[in-house]
Amino acid sequence: xxxxxxxxxxxxxxxxxxxxTSRSKCVTCDKVIEKGTARLSEExxxxxxxxxxxxxxxxxxxxxxxxxxxxxxxxxxxxGVEIEGRTELEAKLASAAAKxxxxxxxxxVTPDASVFKVVLDPKTSxxxxxxxxxxxxxATLAVIADQLQTLNDPRGELIALELALxxxxxxxxxxxxxxxxxxxxxRPDPRDVKIKKQFARRRTLQARFALPxxxxxxxxxxxxxxxxxxxxxxxxxxxxSLAPVWRNPSVRLLTELQVSFASEHDSTWTPLLAEVAPxxxxxxxxxxxxxxxxxxxxxxxAVLPRxxxxxxxxxxxxxxxxxxxxxxLELGVTGGAGGTGLAAMxxxxxxxxxxxxxxLALRLARSNDTEELCGELAGTKWLRQLTHLSLHxxxxxxxxxxxxxxxxxxxxxxxxxxxxVDDMTRRMLDRCAREVVVHA
Numbered sequence: 001x002x003x004x005x006x007x008x009x010x011x012x013x014x015x016x017x018x019x020x021t022s023r024s025k026c027v028t029c030d031k032v033i034e035k036g037t038a039r040l041s042e043e044x045x046x047x048x049x050x051x052x053x054x055x056x057x058x059x060x061x062x063x064x065x066x067x068x069x070x071x072x073x074x075x076x077x078x079x080g081v082e083i084e085g086r087t088e089l090e091a092k093l094a095s096a097a098a099k100x101x102x103x104x105x106x107x108x109v110t111p112d113a114s115v116f117k118v119v120l121d122p123k124t125s126x127x128x129x130x131x132x133x134x135x136x137x138x139a140t141l142a143v144i145a146d147q148l149q150t151l152n153d154p155r156g157e158l159i160a161l162e163l164a165l166x167x168x169x170x171x172x173x174x175x176x177x178x179x180x181x182x183x184x185x186x187r188p189d190p191r192d193v194k195i196k197k198q199f200a201r202r203r204t205l206q207a208r209f210a211l212p213x214x215x216x217x218x219x220x221x222x223x224x225x226x227x228x229x230x231x232x233x234x235x236x237x238x239x240x241s242l243a244p245v246w247r248n249p250s251v252r253l254l255t256e257l258q259v260s261f262a263s264e265h266d267s268t269w270t271p272l273l274a275e276v277a278p279x280x281x282x283x284x285x286x287x288x289x290x291x292x293x294x295x296x297x298x299x300x301x302a303v304l305p306r307x308x309x310x311x312x313x314x315x316x317x318x319x320x321x322x323x324x325x326x327x328x329l330e331l332g333v334t335g336g337a338g339g340t341g342l343a344a345m346x347x348x349x350x351x352x353x354x355x356x357x358x359x360l361a362l363r364l365a366r367s368n369d370t371e372e373l374c375g376e377l378a379g380t381k382w383l384r385q386l387t388h389l390s391l392h393x394x395x396x397x398x399x400x401x402x403x404x405x406x407x408x409x410x411x412x413x414x415x416x417x418x419x420x421v422d423d424m425t426r427r428m429l430d431r432c433a434r435e436v437v438v439h440a
Contacts, residue, residue, distance in 0.1 A: 014042050014069050015076035016059070016083065028061035029172075038081045042069050059089065067096050068215070120249050124148060128252050132280050132306065135253045138163065141223055155249070158205040159224035161198055166223065171195050211245050214238070225249075228256040233288075236266045246276035254278045260288035267314060271296025274303050282306055287314030290332070290365070297321065319348035328359040328388075343369070343376040351381045361390035367419075370398040378405025389433075390415040396425045402432050410434055 022035040033039045033056055040057040062070040071093045077083065120128060127144045131137055141159055148156025165171045174195045211219060211226065220228040229251065231239070239259075245251060257277065261267040267287060274296065277284075281304050287294050294314040301307060301323045308325060313332035331342065342362060351357070360382070364373060374394075377383055378401040389411055391399070396419050414433035421429065421438050429436045 014040065014073040015078055016073050016081060017041055017078040018081040019056070024056045026058045026061050027055045028057055028065050031058070033058060036081075038083050040066075040070055040073050042066065042073075059083065063089065063092060063096075067093055071097065120252075121147075121151060124151075124153075128249075131253055135222065135225075135227070135255060135280060138166075144224070154205055154208060155224060158202065158209070161202050161205070162223040165195070165198055165202070168195065171198075174199070209248075209250050211248060211250060212242070213245070222253065222255075225253040226251050227254065228258075229254055230258040232258075232260055233262045234259065234266065234269075235262045236269045239266070239269045239272070243276070246278075251278055253280050255280055256283040256285075257281055258285040260286075261292055264289070264292045267292035267294060270294050271299055274299040277304060279303065279305060283309040283311075285311040287312055287316075287332075289314065291315070301326070316345070317348075318345045319350070321349060322353035323356075325356050326354055327356045328361075329354070329357055330361040330390075332363045343373045346373070346376050346382065347380065349380075349382070351385050358386055359388035359390075360386055361392070363392040364394060367393050367395045370395040371401065374399055374401035374405075378402060380405075383411075384409050387412040388415075389413075390417070391419065392417040394419045396421040399425065400428060403428055406432055413437065415439065 016038055018036050019033045019039045020035065022032055024033050024039065025031060026033055026039075038059055040059060040062040042055045042057065042062075057066065057070075059070065062073075070089075074083075074086075074090065074093075083089065124144055124147050127140060127147065131140050131144075134140075142163060145156045145159035145163065149160065150156075170191055174192050206221060211229075213219065213231075216232045218228075218230040218232075219226045229245075231242070234242075259273070261269070270286065270293075273286075277300065284300075284304065284307060286297075290313065292314040294312060294316040297312075297316055298320040301310070301321070304323075306325065307323060309328040309330070310323075310326055311330040311332075331345070342364065346362075362373065364370065383389075383402065383405040384407070391414075394416060396416075399416075399419075402414075410431075411433035413435045414429060415437045416429075417439045419438065426436070426438075
């Protein structure tokens with residue numbers, strides 16, 4: 001039987017179901033999904049939460065942002081919900097999948113296509129460097145757009161388009177859909193027609209700057225540049241072959257990066273991240289299996305001066321972990337020995353090496369190791385430095401060590417996941433933190 005930690009590594013599920021209430025909202029458009037209507041339920045993981053969480057989408061929104069998830073979910077329709085226009089929906093999904101496969105095949109055949117040879121001119125490059133501290137600075141982005149357009153660089157048009165869409169409140173209510181689904185008998189609003197054309201042009205320009213990724217990977221665009229990149233289950237060889245990605249100007253303002261490996265042999269690529277990771281990163285998520293080594297993290301962190309959050313799942317030498325701005329550390333690390341390895345790693349970490357660290361999330365593989373882990377926390381200076389603590393799969397009756405370790409200091413917030421807490425323990429925890437949240 002798989003232990004609790006290994007269950008976190010099993011494949012997620014996705015399905016279509018009728019909305020159970022009218023309180024759920026679509027993660028894409030943030031609008032309510034009416035009770036009884038079909039919605040996509042996407043299971044996903046979060047290192048801070050030991051159980052799978054659900055994200056819900058209108059089917060139309062899912063078609064635009066997570067078509068692969070929607071395609072798989074159509075094989076698992078629950079609750080007898082009716083999918084309006086299913087035939088048309090499946091046709092669009094098939095068409096989109098064919099286009100992505102063609103793009104991927106073309107990238108594999110011509111990895112040195114001209115788009116990957118593009119470099120920013122010195123003036124624009126300097127302006128992008130100014131955005132490192134504030135990647136969302138609209139004024140600087142507008143200057144970059146003007147500069148690139150004077151050089152006939154299409155990225156300038158892309159940035160200008162996205163700035164215009166971001167500034168137009170009406171754009172949030174217009175579907176970013178490749179097809180115009182307006183009824184023939186209904187005259188569309190000219191403003192909506194203009195916005196749809198802007199969306200269409202944006203898709204064309206983004207496709208021109210598409211990164212040579214695998215179909216399972218994912219990138220999220222900000223204004224003119226990719227802001228989040230997810231490289232999923234990669235081999236060492238494939239990561240090495242992705243060198244064009246790191247040279248592409250589109251990742252110059254990357255703020256979030258997730259890298260997971262196919263095996264423990266492939267995770268030895270970790271030190272090479274120091275050679276390619278952009279200095280703009282604020283969040284790094286690396287590793288996926290407790291058995292995978294994550295060597296060279298100290299060298300990686302040394303080239304990421306703006307890093308704020310680090311999420312690790314694997315075996316790492318935390319005694320070498322040092323960073324001046326890292327404020328959140330999430331550990332799914334067990335060292336192959338449950339909480340024993342995790343407690344030893346906490347012991348090895350030096351608060352003086354991580355002066356900005358105020359939030360810590362720890363996930364145990366075995367709840368019976370709670371006492372050792374909490375005892376280790378209480379015996380170090382970490383509890384006095386932290387303001388936020390998240391503990392997962394703990395034994396409620398063994399958390400009492402926290403109170404003695406905190407002394408007069410109180411946490412701002414304590415989160416407990418998959419932990420049974422009786423009234424006596426809850427009163428003790430209330431003395432440990434200003435806010436205690438016990439998640440079912």
